[in-house]
Amino acid sequence: MRSGRQRQISDEDLVRQSRQGVESAFVELVGRYKDKIYNLAYRMLGNREEAEDVAQETFLHTFRALDSFRVEERFSPWIYKIASNLCLDRLRKYRYSVTSLDEPIGPDGDIPQQVADWSSSPDKVYEVNELRADTQHAISGLPPKYKVVVVLRHLHDMSYDEIARVLNIPQGTVKTRLFRAREILRRRLSRLYGDNGRGAQEGAAIEV
Amino acid sequence: MKCEEVYQWLQAYLDTEVTAEEERMVEKHIRGCPACRRRLVELAQTINQLERSEELTPRQDFTRKLWERLQQERTIQKRG
Numbered sequence: 158m159r160s161g162r163q164r165q166i167s168d169e170d171l172v173r174q175s176r177q178g179v180e181s182a183f184v185e186l187v188g189r190y191k192d193k194i195y196n197l198a199y200r201m202l203g204n205r206e207e208a209e210d211v212a213q214e215t216f217l218h219t220f221r222a223l224d225s226f227r228v229e230e231r232f233s234p235w236i237y238k239i240a241s242n243l244c245l246d247r248l249r250k251y252r253y254s255v256t257s258l259d260e261p262i263g264p265d266g267d268i269p270q271q272v273a274d275w276s277s278s279p280d281k282v283y284e285v286n287e288l289r290a291d292t293q294h295a296i297s298g299l300p301p302k303y304k305v306v307v308v309l310r311h312l313h314d315m316s317y318d319e320i321a322r323v324l325n326i327p328q329g330t331v332k333t334r335l336f337r338a339r340e341i342l343r344r345r346l347s348r349l350y351g352d353n354g355r356g357a358q359e360g361a362a363i364e365v
Numbered sequence: 366m367k368c369e370e371v372y373q374w375l376q377a378y379l380d381t382e383v384t385a386e387e388e389r390m391v392e393k394h395i396r397g398c399p400a401c402r403r404r405l406v407e408l409a410q411t412i413n414q415l416e417r418s419e420e421l422t423p424r425q426d427f428t429r430k431l432w433e434r435l436q437q438e439r440t441i442q443k444r445g
């Protein structure tokens with residue numbers, strides 16, 4: 158059990174201590190961020206093994222770069238930036254070998270495609286797990302630069318401004334990508350809920 | 366105001382990233398426009414769906430494995 162006092166130490170102070178060689182300070186940072194970074198990587202990559210690997214890489218990079226961290230800034234956007242870039246790099250490398258819409262899905266790629274095919278049986282009552290699988294499937298079909306914005310916004314609860322800082326892009330670009338991504342997802346989910354693509358026709362005029 | 370013009374405010378409205386004036390504008394438009402109202406509901410459902418995704422945790426030995434890699438790196442640095 159950690160004491161209440163320890164929990165109040167800021168991330169930035171932990172970085173300062175880590176720089177001075179206090180190992181427990183870095184362990185504490187890992188403890189605070191490992192779930193968040195792992196979930197980010199999982200949503201981006203759709204696979205537990207890869208997510209674990211990227212999360213490890215993120216902390217290794219973070220550790221190596223501790224000295225270049227500017228202490229007047231916040232730690233959280235910094236580590237998210239490292240993790241997001243690693244995920245995007247990995248997706249870029251796989252761009253030509255992965256056709257995500259046709260891939261098996263699920264935590265370890267073990268859910269067959271037909272379970273998640275929302276267009277095939279609109280009247281089917283979906284189980285909770287299948288709906289979750291659909292969500293992951295929906296995200297995994299998005300272009301990486303859209304996907305990362307959706308993940309940061311909806312799974313990490315970041316504002317437009319925070320996302321802009323993490324990804325080093327203008328707020329206007331964050332909005333454009335987020336809105337387009339959600340429009341794509343809205344149309345797919347609209348089909349899933351049995352609206353026979355009506356939403357798709359309405360949305361077609363919007364997505365330029 | 367046209368639906369295309371209101372659309373991006375509709376999206377920002379759901380994120381509560383609009384000014385009070387923009388908020389009034391969106392609400393006025395959706396009161397009179399069933400198509401945008403429907404789109405707003407669907408977008409809200411989409412977001413709700415995304416945010417319901419379950420949280421996962423890495424393997425229990427995550428920190429230990431990381432620590433081993435860090436120690437290895439340090440040993441190599443020291444030797445170098």
